[in-house]
Amino acid sequence: MKQETKGGKTVIGSVLELVDLITLYVKKQAKSIVDQSITGPIGNAARKAAFMILAFSLFSLAAIFIAVGLFLFLVSITGYILAYLIIGILLTIAGFIIWRQARR
Secondary structure, X not given: OOOEOOOOOEHHHHHHHHHHHHHHHHHHHHHHHHHHHHHHXXXXXXXXXXXXXXXXXXXXXXXXXXXXXXXXHHHHHHOHHHHHHHHHHHXXXXXXXXXXXXXX
8 A cells, every 4th residue: 555656656755855855955055054154254264364474474584684684784883792782772761661651
């Protein structure tokens, strides 16, 4: 007493196939929602963060080379002892200014 549909399938087989199709559809929609709302923005943020870290690393390296070049230029003008004293005084003044700003 099997009940068959027009295509020759049983009703239970058709229901099982429908359940499989609905499950597959729900999985695809869930994956699409996760990709659009979570994975995509996180991937973009990670990419931006990586490029920002790289850019600031290059800026830091450039600042070091510029500082060394300026120091050597100052040494060629004044000599090592005066150059160290000038740099030390400038750093002390800058530290004092930052310290005063932090206390406010």
